Amino acid sequence: MNLASSVGLSTKPSLPRLHSLLNSYIESRNRKQALLLFRQLLEYNVKPNDLTFSLLLKACTSSSSSSSSSALNSVNVNREANQIHTHLLKSGVDRFMYVSTALLDLYMKLGCVRNAHRLFDDMPDRDVVSWNALICGFSRNGCDFEALKLFVQMCKEGFFPHQTTLVSLVPSCGRQELVSQGKSIHGFGIKAGLDSDSHVKNSLTSMYAKCADLEAAEHLFEEIVEKSVVSWNTMIGAYGQNGFFDEAMLAFKRMQEESVPANLVTMVSLLSANADPESTHCHATKTGLVNDASVITSLICQYATHGNTESGELLYKSLPQKNLVSLTALMSSYTEKGNLFQVMSCFAHLQRLEMKLDAVAMVCILHGMKDPMDFGLGLAFHAYGLKSGLSADSLVANGLISLYSRFDKIETAFSLLSEIHGKTLISWNSLISGCVQAGRPSDALEVFFQMKMSGHSPDAITISSLLSGCCQLGYLQFGGRLHNYVLRNNLEVEDFVGTALIDMYIKCGRIEHAERVFKSIKEPCLATWNSMISGYSLYGLEHEALACFSEMQKQGIKPDKITFLGVLAACTHGGLVQEGRKHFQIMREQFNVVPDLQHYACMVGLFGRAGLFEEALMFIRNMEMEPDFAVWATLLSACCIHQEVKLGEYVAKKLFFLDSNNGGFFVLMSNLYAVKGMWDEVARVREMMRETGGDGCSGISVIEMTSLEDMNVNLSSSKSSLNANAWQPLLSLY
DNA sequence: TAATTCGAAT
Known part of the structure; x- marks a missing residue:
């Protein structure tokens, strides 16, 4: 096929005609046609000039940012950029600084930071614009330190920064560690008289928001005299990122009052600030967004x-x-x-x-496989990852680690971690939490130790996972160390870490420590309240549990299923029948929480222990679902307590038909016979238990490990094989 | 200016 006809040229074109065609391709964002046209121009031996290159680069730049660039696509675009570069050198157009700067910009947009930097070094002359393009490119590609260094270098070489320079550089300081650099640049801007520019103010607002300094962000925002959509969007985004959702909505309202029309960024920012999807959808539809x-x-x-x-x-x-x-x-x-x-x-x-698929999509799919039945599918996607090369991506590798841990394949997870080249904190956390979830907390601690050796510092996620591992081990001493670590490193003791700490202290027998942690939390979330309530209940402190429950309501936290499980258990332990009845009732009527089997079992226990067997039976009869083993078993233990033999036998029959192999069944039967004084029967049940391998639940309790020997004795009974030497450093970790 | 992964409470 004739190349010329495909771009609409049949005769040797004039340069102006070519330029006007290129312009039309820029407008229609048609990179491919622009490139074809350029090739044709070379075939016709027309000599391109600086304007030709400038237009061609513009066509490439404008479309590469808008089209969905798949990996293969961008490889091609890279090659095209290199070819343009060669022609540019050949035709001597690199003399024109603005053309070289445009190419530099294209390289940066493609992520070719090195090529861009080399091009910059080769440029015979530079101006503020080319410096800006370089700094902006480094900043956008995440090379924040380099961007800052270049800024200093630029100043040293006698170039005076422009507003644009600051707007390019400031986003690089949008992280906690670089907040002081950001402040210096802010100060520089004030001294240089560049800070009155609204673009500079917008970028600084956004920077302070990313560093979680909302006050500074608000202050800057209010200073902007003519607030543009961008300013408003920045402030809405600032509130959203820091969890101030109501303020984000208020800012949006103010924006509407001041008749600034919203754009698509406004919609996106509102939605990420947890705006109501229906009304935002409605607004977006009305405004055509x-x-x-x-x-x-x-x-x-x-x-x-x-x-x-x-x-x-x-x-x-x-x-x-x-x-x-x-x-x-x-x-x-x-x-x-x-x-x-x-x-x-x-x-x-x-x-x-x-x-x-790309890495993100892959991770999302892997995350969806939770049921043991899905494991085969998981393997298939692992294979897809290997074939497509996606599993080389550390995101995907992390996803695979959690996948294999979910299916108890810890060894595979271990080897996957060892194969990751750039291990991130998330990679380590994935394996640590994987071990804990798979019931292998000692392995989790070992991984943690390796992580420390490799130079990573634990974050809130690491600590929460390890704390729940400590619960499983009953390892109070180590839990306490983690607590110290949290305090020393100023990690926030809220939500996750706070709840995990409370839970650890409760499970390790130190409720007073749990209480102290709880009191230190300013605004406990639902999970934190739940932990404390069920903790009190576990310790038989029913009044504290109920007080905690009412305090929680005062704070405006809505209880859920787990809250009521704790509350009802507390009533059961304390024999507070009336309180129990009341809470079971308000649970549904006032809080819209539908009781499930566990709640029913709790209530049956409450009535049974109080000797109210008729009420217990009526209650079971009125249940909206089939009572399960636990419900009947609770009733049988109550029968044993009150020596209610007749009812006990009836219940035992029920249990037998439900699950005669349940280990607990033998224990309950033995207790029932003991109540009746039928010692032969007791002996017979004990014999059956021995034959079937006991009740299946016997084990050891560990509250605190006192020595390495104890630890190994206890740990060797768990699945993992543990090297005692590996533990030695753990004891002197901090 | 859009998507994902690691964490607590029964």
Whole structure:
């Protein structure tokens, strides 16, 4: 096929004509046509000039950022950039600083930081614009330190920074560690008189927000006289990122009052600030912003957090151009609902469209496999990862580690971790939590030790996982060390870490420590309250548990199933029948919490222990679901306590038909016969227990390990084989 | 300016 006709040229074109064609390709964002045209120009021996290159680069830059660039695609674009570079040198156009700067910019947008830097070094002359492009490129590619260094170098070489320079550089300081550098640049801006610029103010606002200094962000924002959409979006985003959702909504209202029209970034920022998906959807539809893929994706996500997968599905279907990011959001929504079948339909859909998974999508799919039945599918996706090269990505490797841990394949998880080249904290955390979840806390501690050796510091996630490992080991001493670590390193003792600490102290027998931690938490969340309530209940401190429950309500926290399990258990322990009845009633009527089998079992225990057998039986009869083994077993133990032999025998029959192999069954039967004084029968049951391998639950209790020997004795009974030497350093870790 | 992964409470 004639190349010329494909771009609409049949005769040797003039340069101005070519330029006007290139301009039209820039407008239609058609990179490919622009490149074809350029090739043709070379075939016709037309000599391109600086303007030609400038237009060509513009065509490449404008489309490469908007199109969904798959990995293969960007490899091609890289090659094209190199070829343009060669022609540029050949035709001597590199003399023109603005053309070289445009190429530098393209390299940076493609992520070719090295090429860009080399090009910059080779440039015979530089100006502020080329410095800006260089600094901006480093900053956008995440090379924050380099960006800062270059800024200093630029100043040293006598170039005076422009507003744009600051706007390019400031985002690099948007992290806690670099906040002081950010402040210096802010100060520099003030001295240099660059700070009155609203773009500079916007970027500084965003920087302070990312460093969690909302006060500074608000202060800067209020200083902006003419607040643009960008300013408003920045402030809405600032509130959202720091969890101030109400303030984000208020800012949006103010923005509307000041008649600044929202754009798609506003919608996205609002949605990530937990805005109501329905009303945001409505607003976006009215203002015509709902046609944008990123708005749709954000809506899918926000609907998903509200459990509304159906709306997400409809939104995805409404997309004219399907894309991987939106599809990943939809898959994640299905994963959240535990609907792996739908996730797989999405995958099939993706293959029909001849799209390929990327690392994020892969992680999302792996995350959806939780049931032991899914393991085969997990292996298949591991294979897909190996074939496609995706499993080399550390994100995917981390996902695989959690996948294998979920299926108790800790050894595989270990070897996967050892194969990761750039191990991140998440990689280590994945394995540590994997070990804990697989019931192998001692392995978790060993991994933790290796992690420390490799130079990583634990974060809140590491600590929470390890603390719950300590519960399993009863390892109070180590738990206490972790607590010290948290305090010394100023890790926030809220939500996760706080709850894990409370739980650890409770399970290790130190409720007074748990209380102290609890009191230090300013705003305990639901899980924290639940831990404390069930802790009190576990220790038989029913009044404290109930007091805690009412205090929690005063603080405006809505109780859930677990809260009521703790409350009802407390009533049972304390024999508070009336309180128990009341709470069981208000649970549904006042809090809309539907009782499940565990709640019913609690109530049966409450009545039974109080000797109210008629009420217990009536209660079972009125249950909305079939009573299970636990419900009847609770009643039988109450019968034993009160020597209610007749009812006991009736209940025992029920239990026998439900599950005659249950280890607990033998124990209960033996107790019943003992109550009746039927010692021969007791002996017979004991004999049966021995024959069937005991009750299956005998073990050792560990509250505190006093020496390495004790530890090894206790640990060798668990599945892991542990090297005593590996533990030695743990004892002197901090 | 959109998607994902590691953490607590029965």
